[in-house]
Amino acid sequence: MFNILLYAVLVMLSLSILGYVYRLIKGPTIPDRVVALDAIGITLVSITALVSIVMETNAFLDVILLIGILSFIGTAAFSKFLAKGVIFDRDRNS
Amino acid sequence: MRSGDLILQTMSKVVFFIIILFSIHLFFEGHYRPGGGFVGGLMTSGAIILLLLAYDIKTVKKIIPFDFKWLIAVGLFISVVTAGGSLLFNVPFFTHVHDYFNIPLLGKTSLHTAALFDLGVFFVVVGVTLTIIQTIGESE
Numbered sequence: 453m454f455n456i457l458l459y460a461v462l463v464m465l466s467l468s469i470l471g472y473v474y475r476l477i478k479g480p481t482i483p484d485r486v487v488a489l490d491a492i493g494i495t496l497v498s499i500t501a502l503v504s505i506v507m508e509t510n511a512f513l514d515v516i517l518l519i520g521i522l523s524f525i526g527t528a529a530f531s532k533f534l535a536k537g538v539i540f541d542r543d544r545n546s
Numbered sequence: 547m548r549s550g551d552l553i554l555q556t557m558s559k560v561v562f563f564i565i566i567l568f569s570i571h572l573f574f575e576g577h578y579r580p581g582g583g584f585v586g587g588l589m590t591s592g593a594i595i596l597l598l599l600a601y602d603i604k605t606v607k608k609i610i611p612f613d614f615k616w617l618i619a620v621g622l623f624i625s626v627v628t629a630g631g632s633l634l635f636n637v638p639f640f641t642h643v644h645d646y647f648n649i650p651l652l653g654k655t656s657l658h659t660a661a662l663f664d665l666g667v668f669f670v671v672v673g674v675t676l677t678i679i680q681t682i683g684e685s686e
Contacts, residue, residue, distance in 0.1 A: 511580050514579075515580075521589070524561070525592055525596055528599050529599055532599055540602065540679070542603050542683070544602040544604075
C-alpha cells in the first residue's frame with residue numbers, strides 16, 4: 453500500500469517536472485526560465501528523497517543537500533548575471 | 547557607493563558556514579559513506595564562490611589572503627609525501643596503514659593515512675577550481 457503511494461507521488465512529481473520543462477522551453481523571458489530551472493532543482497530534491505525511500509537506503513541523503521546548495525548557487529549566479537551583466541565584479545565599491 | 551544586494555550578502559554570511567561544515571562532513575565520512583576529498587573540495591569551493599557572488603574578488607582576496615595556486619602545490623606535496631612515506635618502512639609505494647587510538651572527547655577512533663592522501667586531493671580540488679574561477683573573473 454505504502455509503495456503504491458510512493459510510486460503515485462513519483463508519477464505526480466514527474467508530471468510537475470514536465471510542466472516546468474514546458475515553462476523552460478516556452479517561457480517568453482529569461483527570468484521565467486531561471487525560475488523554472490530552480491523549481492526543477494527543488495522537485496529533483498524530493499524525487500531523490502522518494503527514490504531513497506523506495507530503494508531503502510540512506511546513501512542519497514547527502515545528495516539532497518548537495519542539489520539544494522548547487523541549485524541555490526546557480527540561481528544566485530544567474531540572477532546576478534541578469535541584474536548586473538557580470539557574475540563576479542572585481543570591486544564592489546568603485 | 548553601496549551595492550543593492552543586502553539580502554544576498556546577509557544570507558551568504560550564514561549559508562557560507564553551513565556549506566563549509568557540510569563539506570568538512572563530506573570529507574570526513576568519505577571512508578564509510580559516499581563522500582570524500584573530491585566532493586568535499588568542490589563544496590568548499592562552492593562556498594567561496596558564493597562569497598565571490600555576494601561580494602567581489604577584492605574583498606574575497608582580503609578574506610583569504612593567499613594565492614590559490616599555493617593550495618595546489620601544498621595538496622600535491624601532502625599526497626606525494628603520504629604515498630612516498632611508505633617507502634621508508636620497506637613496503638611498496640602507496641601502502642596505507644591504520645590503527646585505533648583513544649583520543650580524548652572522541653573515544654576510540656581509527657586513524658588512517660588514506661585520510662591524509664584525501665586531504666591532498668581536497669586542497670588540489672579547491673585550488674584548481676578557485677584558480678580557474680578567479681582567472682576567468684578577473685580578465686576583461
